[in-house]
Amino acid sequence: MASFRRAPDFDRKADMIEATLDCIADVGIQATTVRAVAARAGVSNGLIRHHFESKDRLITAAYRRTIEMMSEPMLAVMKGPPQPAHARLAGFVVASLSGPNADPRLLSLWATFISQIHANPHFAREHRVGYAAYREATEELIADVMTAEGRIASVQERRRLAIAINAVIDGLWLEGCLSADEIDESLQISIGLRCVEALLGVDLPDVRPERKES
Amino acid sequence: MASFRRAPDFDRKADMIEATLDCIADVGIQATTVRAVAARAGVSNGLIRHHFESKDRLITAAYRRTIEMMSEPMLAVMKGPPQPAHARLAGFVVASLSGPNADPRLLSLWATFISQIHANPHFAREHRVGYAAYREATEELIADVMTAEGRIASVQERRRLAIAINAVIDGLWLEGCLSADEIDESLQISIGLRCVEALLGVDLPDVRPERKES
DNA sequence: TCGTCAACTATGCAATTGCATAACTTCTAT
DNA sequence: ATAGAAGTTATGCAATTGCATAGTTGACGA
Numbered sequence: 001m002a003s004f005r006r007a008p009d010f011d012r013k014a015d016m017i018e019a020t021l022d023c024i025a026d027v028g029i030q031a032t033t034v035r036a037v038a039a040r041a042g043v044s045n046g047l048i049r050h051h052f053e054s055k056d057r058l059i060t061a062a063y064r065r066t067i068e069m070m071s072e073p074m075l076a077v078m079k080g081p082p083q084p085a086h087a088r089l090a091g092f093v094v095a096s097l098s099g100p101n102a103d104p105r106l107l108s109l110w111a112t113f114i115s116q117i118h119a120n121p122h123f124a125r126e127h128r129v130g131y132a133a134y135r136e137a138t139e140e141l142i143a144d145v146m147t148a149e150g151r152i153a154s155v156q157e158r159r160r161l162a163i164a165i166n167a168v169i170d171g172l173w174l175e176g177c178l179s180a181d182e183i184d185e186s187l188q189i190s191i192g193l194r195c196v197e198a199l200l201g202v203d204l205p206d207v208r209p210e211r212k213e214s
Numbered sequence: 215m216a217s218f219r220r221a222p223d224f225d226r227k228a229d230m231i232e233a234t235l236d237c238i239a240d241v242g243i244q245a246t247t248v249r250a251v252a253a254r255a256g257v258s259n260g261l262i263r264h265h266f267e268s269k270d271r272l273i274t275a276a277y278r279r280t281i282e283m284m285s286e287p288m289l290a291v292m293k294g295p296p297q298p299a300h301a302r303l304a305g306f307v308v309a310s311l312s313g314p315n316a317d318p319r320l321l322s323l324w325a326t327f328i329s330q331i332h333a334n335p336h337f338a339r340e341h342r343v344g345y346a347a348y349r350e351a352t353e354e355l356i357a358d359v360m361t362a363e364g365r366i367a368s369v370q371e372r373r374r375l376a377i378a379i380n381a382v383i384d385g386l387w388l389e390g391c392l393s394a395d396e397i398d399e400s401l402q403i404s405i406g407l408r409c410v411e412a413l414l415g416v417d418l419p420d421v422r423p424e425r426k427e428s
Numbered sequence: 429t430c431g432t433c434a435a436c437t438a439t440g441c442a443a444t445t446g447c448a449t450a451a452c453t454t455c456t457a458t
Numbered sequence: 459a460t461a462g463a464a465g466t467t468a469t470g471c472a473a474t475t476g477c478a479t480a481g482t483t484g485a486c487g488a
Contacts, residue, residue, distance in 0.1 A: 012465085028333040030244060033445060044467045045446090051465090055446065104332065111329035114392070115322055119242040131392070163389060163397065164405040171385025175377060178328070178345070183377065191378040198412030226435085247475060258437045259476090265435090269476065 013051050016041045020062040025105040029112050034058075060122045063113045067130040070110065073101055074137050085144035090204040092141060093192045096169050097176060098185055107177035138162040142200070149202055161199060168195045227265050227275075230255045234276040239319045243326050248272075274336045277327045281344040284324065287315055288351050299358035304421040306355060307406045310383050311390060312399055321391035352376040356414070363416055375413060382409045 019041035023032040034055055038045040052058040073095030077088050095101065117123045139162040146153045153161070169192055176188045193204050233255035237246040248269055252259040266272040287309030291302050309315065331337045353376040360367045367375070383406055390402045407418050 026333065028330045031333075034447085035445075046448095046468070047466055049447065108329050108332060111325045115325035115329055116242045117392075118318065118322060119240065119245075127392075160401065160405070163401075164386075164409065167385035167389045167402075167405070168382050168409065169385070170388055171381035171383070172378075174384055174388070175381045178331075178341075187374065187377075188381075191374070191381070195378065195382065195409060195413065199409065248477085249475075260438070260478095261436055263477065 012041075012043070012047075016043070016048055016051060016058065017061050017065050020058055021065065021109055024062065024112050025108045029059075029116075032059075056120075056122065060120075060126065062109075063123055063126050066106070066109045066113060067126060069106065070101065071130065071134060073099070074134060077141070078137055084205075085141070085148040086202065087205050087207065089141045089145050089196065090193060090207040092138075093169060093196055093204075094189055094207050097172055097188050097192055101173065102176055102180065102185055102188075104177045104180050107174065135159075135162050135166060138166055145200060145202060164199050165196055168192060168199070226255075226257070226261075230257070230262055230265060230272065231275050231279050234272055235279065235323055238276065238326050239322045243273075243330075246273075270334075270336065274340065276323075277337055277340050280320075280323045280327060281340060283320065284315065285344065285348060287313070288348060291355070292351055298419075299355070299362040300416065301419050301421065303355045303359050303410065304407060304418040306352075307383060307410055307418075308403055308421050311386055311402050311406055315387065316390055316394065316399055318391045318394050321388065349373075349376050349380060352380055359414060359416060378413050379410055382406060382413070 016037060019037050020032065023037050023040055027036070034048050035045045037058070038048055041048075048055075048058060052061065073092060076095060077092040080091075083091065100106070113123055114127070117127050139158045142158050142161050142165070143153065146158075172188050172192045172195075176183055176185065193207075197204050230251060233251050234246065236254055237251050241250070248262050249259045251272070252262055255262075262269075262272060266275065287306060290309060291306040294305075297305065314320070327337055328341070331341050353372045356372055356375050356379070357367065360372075386402045386406045386409075390397055390399060407421075411418050
């Protein structure tokens, strides 16, 4: 029979998940069949079934990976080098609206999963968990800024602000991805920063998006 | 053969589009087959093919209908009774975040189509046209407010503001629909109004969401 | 009344799809 | 070495799906 090479070092499961995401982003969820994913991953279709209990599990894994990608800016800010609170918040805004996050491909993926949230309990779970963590992190950022300002915000107030700020960032991200060819990225960023400043009643430092290492 | 009733009065094509939307919102785009739609519409599956050139056309028609629904608040404000500019803008914000627009079902539909925009040229077209009209209307609202304030905004400035305001509203809408059971609608509205005020540097009148006639 | 056209149903088919199964290959522990 | 476990391929099947086709029914003008 045909020969093959094993891939014990780099995880082939991750390859398949990546192929799934490519497939969904390129041709949509409907055309994302087990065979199509297998072809992209360069493996036989049987192998997918070997690594994933079912197609649904594969797609769910792809969703989890998407959430992971989208949470990266937040994680980078939270776990990065210590910074003043204001700079951290500004950095979060910038990272959310530029770099890998500003990719239309990511929007396609996100929209695909969001659209199925209420039709697929697995998705609903992944979403709930991911979003809660996201909002809590935002609340923490806000609380730090408030503390640095010498102000005190109640729990409700912090939550309200977190909702508002997340909404603004999400909306700008959405618009930026949807018309990536028309809308200037740095414009989105400055709008985002200005909105956050207005919502919190603070001044944020001018942060430039980091240049990616080539 | 089985008997049937003709429906010349009310448009059966619209019925099928509605059934398609129900189907997509309920069970997702993948489970939205011609047969499933036909069953929901209470017709034979052959009839769908009779009225629509292909399944793709049916889905595209459903997308157009969705855009139509989402544009309704804007249309209502633009074509409604004459109001002061500030009230019109406020009314637009409120209508966008409450009433039929705050329905999670609408989010599912929107996300479904958005996710396929770049995989389906028909969708891309529908989206581009619909969104351009939407942003232009927002720009008009903004220009009117500026005029009423005795201020003058350049074309670039108006466009920038329209992008920002649309982003804020979209983001709040998104968040509201995604966690409709956790987030208070009137809170979203007040956040939206406050953001718009901050972005434009104006005060908006306090507008309550209109009670729908029962 | 009757013919004719559009609305509508019923049925079938070729292609696709998720999944199962069996066979083969590589790796690793002993 | 060697056996067994795990990775991998190839193949097949039952179910589904979009679409085509043929036939049936109702509306309506002449």
